[in-house]
Structures are given as structure tokens and as C-alpha cells.
Amino acid sequence: MRVAVVGLGALGARAARQLASTPGVTEIVLGEPDVHKRGAVAEVLGPIATNAEWSADDGLPVGVADCDAALLAGPASAHVDQARRLIALRRPFVSTADARTTVQELLDLGEEAARSDVASVVGAAFSPGLSCALVRHGATWFDAVDEVHVAWLGTGGPACAHQHHRNFAGSALEWHDGAWMQRPSGSGRELCWFPDPVGAADCYRGDQCEPLLLQPALDGVRRITARMAGTRRDRMLARLPMLRPPHPEGAVGALRVEIRGRRDGATDTAVLGAMDRPAVAGAAVAALATVWAADGRVNGPGVGGVATQVDALEFLTELARRGIRAAVFEGASQSS
Amino acid sequence: MNNSRFAIMTLVRRALVAIGAAAIVAAVLRLRGSGGVPPRAGGWRELSGPELR
Numbered sequence: 001m002r003v004a005v006v007g008l009g010a011l012g013a014r015a016a017r018q019l020a021s022t023p024g025v026t027e028i029v030l031g032e033p034d035v036h037k038r039g040a041v042a043e044v045l046g047p048i049a050t051n052a053e054w055s056a057d058d059g060l061p062v063g064v065a066d067c068d069a070a071l072l073a074g075p076a077s078a079h080v081d082q083a084r085r086l087i088a089l090r091r092p093f094v095s096t097a098d099a100r101t102t103v104q105e106l107l108d109l110g111e112e113a114a115r116s117d118v119a120s121v122v123g124a125a126f127s128p129g130l131s132c133a134l135v136r137h138g139a140t141w142f143d144a145v146d147e148v149h150v151a152w153l154g155t156g157g158p159a160c161a162h163q164h165h166r167n168f169a170g171s172a173l174e175w176h177d178g179a180w181m182q183r184p185s186g187s188g189r190e191l192c193w194f195p196d197p198v199g200a201a202d203c204y205r206g207d208q209c210e211p212l213l214l215q216p217a218l219d220g221v222r223r224i225t226a227r228m229a230g231t232r233r234d235r236m237l238a239r240l241p242m243l244r245p246p247h248p249e250g251a252v253g254a255l256r257v258e259i260r261g262r263r264d265g266a267t268d269t270a271v272l273g274a275m276d277r278p279a280v281a282g283a284a285v286a287a288l289a290t291v292w293a294a295d296g297r298v299n300g301p302g303v304g305g306v307a308t309q310v311d312a313l314e315f316l317t318e319l320a321r322r323g324i325r326a327a328v329f330e331g332a333s334q335s336s
Numbered sequence: 337m338n339n340s341r342f343a344i345m346t347l348v349r350r351a352l353v354a355i356g357a358a359a360i361v362a363a364v365l366r367l368r369g370s371g372g373v374p375p376r377a378g379g380w381r382e383l384s385g386p387e388l389r
Contacts, residue, residue, distance in 0.1 A: 196380055
């Protein structure tokens with residue numbers, strides 16, 4: 001199996017390393033305009049990596065047409081053009097984009113991808129990505145799902161930190177009773193309890209992609225909301241440029257998804273979560289989705305999020321084998 | 337005349353102080369909120385088994 005990794009930032013470089021240790025992957029074509037960064041990653045990965053020449057015209061590495069799948073892990077602003085070229089080449093892609101407008105544009109490529117018989121995944125990282133897999137898995141515990149509430153804490157690399165900053169400046173998209181609603185980002189404070197040792201954090205509405213990616217996967221769901229942890233400074237300065245450059249990589253992050261629905265004739269709630277460094281967990285999700293896309297194990301053809309494109313149980317089982325473990329909260333917040 | 341003008345100015349000044357104080361209190365409440373109630377029982381358990389339950 002030959003795969004391409006386009007963009008070698010905090011997440012892309014880790015995903016390349018994950019792919020290098022995946023059975024069946026025989027070659028990784030590295031795509032990155034920064035020659036030094038590309039060379040450094042190629043050196044670490046060894047002979048399995050190909051230090052491919054960068055085609056500035058295509059925004060993709062030379063030789064991507066011969067790959068079984070491509071992972072788009074570079075700047076999200078380039079993903080739509082890169083995805084269009086890959087669809088034209090009839091190559092499946094996996095995008096780690098976390099900007100809502102980009103994710104919407106990638107989802108809009110669904111018909112084009114279906115016509116080219118390409119099955120692809122968007123929003124395959126920590127949040128969105130692992131969050132969507134947790135929701136999809138938890139939803140199978142219910143006869144009917146009424147509400148889903150996602151909360152996210154932490155950031156991966158600098159690009160993720162910039163997106164987190166921007167998320168507080170936009171408007172948050174929520175699904176309410178069969179219609180989309182725009183609410184102000186930074187509003188709707190809620191104290192969310194994440195898996196130990198992260199614990200509690202104040203979370204607010206943010207311009208996140210989860211509602212967009214989860215709604216097609218959950219028939220009859222009435223509400224989908226997404227929040228992210230932030231400080232007063234995050235909220236107050238969101239509309240300004242970041243005052244200082246973000247860290248090369250954020251600290252520990254966490255996810256919490258709350259699913260409310262009906263099972264065995266009664267209403268019930270399930271709370272699932274995960275705790276890890278976002279770039280590490282996101283890289284595992286992206287790498288696994290890429291292997292599945294190359295292997296033809298992604299639902300399709302078309303374009304969708306993790307919740308619609310993969311079997312969540314198998315996906316989480318494989319992630320657990322790679323050290324990314326999910327947890328469930330058992331206690332006072334559950335009605336059963 | 338001077339007394340009535342003085343009274344009006346005092347009233348305006350007091351109103352501005354009251355509005356300012358109310359704004360400060362509202363801002364503090366808006367930023368701090370009332371907090372949440374921590375879970376009193378239970379905890380997180382890793383999903384396990386073939387069904388990941």
C-alpha cells in the first residue's frame with residue numbers, strides 16, 4: 001500500500017510515523033513545500049519514506065497519482081483545491097481540516113467524488129474526528145438518539161491553536177429541531193467534566209464542525225451542539241490577531257461527548273470521553289482513516305465525516321490497539 | 337438658580353456612578369458565572385471488551 005502525507009506539521013509528521021509502523025504500508029510519499037522539514041521527516045522515517053518533489057502548481061507532491069490514498073494534513077485553506085485534484089485523479093483522500101467553512105466545502109465535493117467512485121473522509125483528527133467516532137459508537141447503545149453535546153479541550157500544533165483562536169470569533173452552528181441555528185461563539189458557558197486527570201473546564205460555544213459532520217449520521221436527532229474549553233482571555237481577544245505565537249505543540253487535551261436518547265423504553269444519557277495530546281490522538285485517527293481509505297474500507301463513494309464513513313466500533317478498537325483509549329463516565333450524571 | 341443646577345449635576349453624577357457600578361457587577365457575574373456542580377459519585381472507566389462497552 002502506497003500512501004501520501006501532504007503537510008508535515010505537528011499532526012502530519014506524527015501521522016506519517018504512525019503510517020510507517022502500520023502493517024501493509026510499503027511506501028509513504030512525503031508532500032511538504034518546506035524542503036528542510038520534508039528532509040528531516042524522511043530521515044527519521046527511513047527507507048519507507050519517499051522525499052518527493054513538491055509541485056507548486058498542484059499543491060501536491062509529485063507521484064501522488066500513484067498512491068492508494070492521500071492524507072491532507074497541511075494548511076486547511078489548501079484542502080479543497082487539493083481534494084478536487086485528487087478526485088480528478090480518482091484517489092481517495094482524508095482531510096484533517098477543522099475549519100467549518102473548509103469542511104463544508106469538502107462535504108460539497110461529495111457528488112463529484114461519488115461520480116469518480118472515490119470514498120473520502122473529512123475532519124479526521126482529534127476534534128473533529130475522534131469526537132465523531134465516540135458519538136457514533138455511543139449512539140449504537142440507544143434505540144433513538146435525541147441530543148448530542150460535544151466538548152473539546154486543548155490544541156495540537158500551531159495551526160490547531162490558530163483555529164481554536166478563530167473559533168471564538170465566529171458564530172457557532174447548532175442543530176435544533178430539524179434546522180440549523182447560528183449562535184454567538186463564546187456564549188453558552190457550561191462547566192464540563194473531562195476524563196481524569198483533566199477534570200473540569202469551562203466550555204463555550206465555538207465555530208466547530210461536529211454538528212455539520214454528525215447530523216447526517218444520526219437519524220432523527222433533535223439537538224447537536226459543540227463547545228470548546230477556553231479562558232476569559234481567549235474569548236475577549238478572539239477578534240484580534242493572536243498576541244503571541246502558539247506553542248509548537250499544546251499540552252494534554254480531552255474530549256467529552258454526551259448522548260441523550262431512549263433505550264429500553266426510557267430516556268437515558270451516556271457520557272463518553274478520551275484524554276490524550278490532541279496532535280498524537282489526531283495523528284492516529286488520520287493515519288488509520290488513511291489506511292482504511294486506501295484499503296477500500298471507507299463507506300462510500302462520497303465524502304463524509306468519521307461518523308458516517310467508518311464502522312465506529314472497529315475504528316475505536318483499532319485506535320485502542322494504538323494506545324488511544326476511550327472511556328465512559330459511570331455515575332451521577334447517568335440516569336440509569 | 338445655582339442650587340438647582342448643582343442638584344441636577346449631583347443627580348447626573350450619582351446616576352453615572354450607579355450605572356458604572358451596575359456594569360462592573362454585571363461584567364463580574366458574566367465572566368465568573370455561578371460554576372457547576374461536580375459529579376458526587378462515579379467516575380471514568382475505560383471502554384473494554386469486544387463491544388467496547
